[in-house]
Amino acid sequence: MSITVLVVEDEPAIQDLISYNLKKSGLTPICASNAEQATVMINNVLPDLVLLDWMLPNMSGLEFARQLRRNTRTQVIPIIMLTARIELEDKISGLEAGADDYITKPFSPRELTARIKAVLRRRIPEISDEIIEAGGLRIDPATHRVLAYCDDSCSKYNEVKLGPTEFRLLHFLMAHKERVYTRTQLLDRIWGDHVFIEDRTVDVHIRRLRKVLEKVNKDNLVQTVRGTGYRFSSEKSAYDEE
Amino acid sequence: MSITVLVVEDEPAIQDLISYNLKKSGLTPICASNAEQATVMINNVLPDLVLLDWMLPNMSGLEFARQLRRNTRTQVIPIIMLTARIELEDKISGLEAGADDYITKPFSPRELTARIKAVLRRRIPEISDEIIEAGGLRIDPATHRVLAYCDDSCSKYNEVKLGPTEFRLLHFLMAHKERVYTRTQLLDRIWGDHVFIEDRTVDVHIRRLRKVLEKVNKDNLVQTVRGTGYRFSSEKSAYDEE
DNA sequence: GTGATTTGTCACAAAATTGTCATCTTATTT
DNA sequence: AAATAAGATGACAATTTTGTGACAAATCAC
Incomplete structure (x- = not known):
């Protein structure tokens, strides 16, 4: 196209x-x-x-x-x-x-x-209603729900409660998983172009997102790439090693 | 030239x-x-x-x-x-x-x-998001990951953890592999032109890069060309022989 | 309206990165 | 072989970047 x-x-x-x-x-x-x-x-x-x-x-x-x-x-x-x-x-x-x-x-x-x-x-970010699954998470834009599976069988899960911005953030990152986005890119694509907003605000929302995900044992899905930005990945990040 | x-x-x-x-x-x-x-x-x-x-x-x-x-x-x-x-x-x-x-x-x-x-x-700094592979290394700018394959089969690998500058340095050298760059050129291309940084600083970053690569058994990929500068090469360097 | 929720910003803490130096090693020249 | 030059290496302090809790303004639900 x-x-x-x-x-x-x-x-x-x-x-x-x-x-x-x-x-x-x-x-x-x-x-x-x-x-x-x-x-x-x-x-x-x-x-x-x-x-x-x-x-x-x-x-x-x-x-x-x-x-x-x-x-x-x-x-x-x-x-x-x-x-x-x-x-x-x-x-x-x-x-x-x-x-x-x-x-x-x-x-x-x-x-x-x-x-x-x-x-x-x-432009308004592509709003695809596709259900996306990754890293034991399932996000459904149509119903606006996020499920966190407890194990590999899809039987047991918890629902994750997210605020609007956290939802969009997670959705965007999951839709482009593995890919790193800078704070500015995230602001552009998720908040829109009225960028009177500080880059650091993204950090805070990332933090809030992580906090919620931790509660359902989905740590390290939202990863920091130092000097660049953030990424959603089900793979382990080299930055997480100690 | x-x-x-x-x-x-x-x-x-x-x-x-x-x-x-x-x-x-x-x-x-x-x-x-x-x-x-x-x-x-x-x-x-x-x-x-x-x-x-x-x-x-x-x-x-x-x-x-x-x-x-x-x-x-x-x-x-x-x-x-x-x-x-x-x-x-x-x-x-x-x-x-x-x-x-x-x-x-x-x-x-x-x-x-x-x-x-x-x-x-x-002209040159068109940093593309292309994945580059060379010498058993794979660098992916989009996901900001560097993988070091353990053997020729692409099955086993380690992720390499790099700081921002080391990442850019490695990416640049890999994107122009085999080619030698002087310290000044590297400063210009990787740090930007308006910096007032010592040439020697490049040495230190090269050193750091090498150190990380050694940990995953990828020695001698970053080679010294005495009197000139550095180069990324999967071929053995004449300087490394003894 | 009232109260709960969400949001953007700040200040401070924690952690990682970076540039420079002083000191060694290794090569090159004389 | 000594002198000289070029590069390697480890340490370190300064700076930058990120994490985190708190807070007030704005928004939403009822």
């Missing part, structure tokens, strides 16, 4: 440039030169993201953004605005229109793709 | 100035006055970096940059654009052309070489 980006930009040179760089990053660009064209295209394919020039003929980028936000179907699509440096003061009105990020021209390709990826990453 | 920089600049005075400064920094300049010349040169020698004036006769710098990006062979070569300040402020300014950085004229020699080095350095 490919990720499509609707590029709304009237200047052909910049359009080409953006197209080129998106393709290089494995994204699929769909281009429109003005708001009218873009509106038509949106009716065909729902893009995963809109890259929108601030200055557009006829309708301003701002106006188009508002239009997107008004429609239920397009409401959730993230928008990145392209603006010239001088226009930057209008940032506030752009925010009101619901842009998720800004890129000021001139920009480097690196910056372009970095921002796009950041915004895409921040 | 010398690092070559293709300088595309029509004004002889500036060309000379740049040439002079590049040489002084140990880089090898190749000069061209226009895009046509530059195209020919590129066919002869692939430069490590292109320093490109924005304003060129016949073909604009932007156009030449695009041309480079279109060709697979030259696609990855970093480009630094030279632009007058007035052009930069201009909306149409084409830094977006796929340049990796830009320098506004007038510039100081110090800035010139600093930018070049920064861009060149950025």
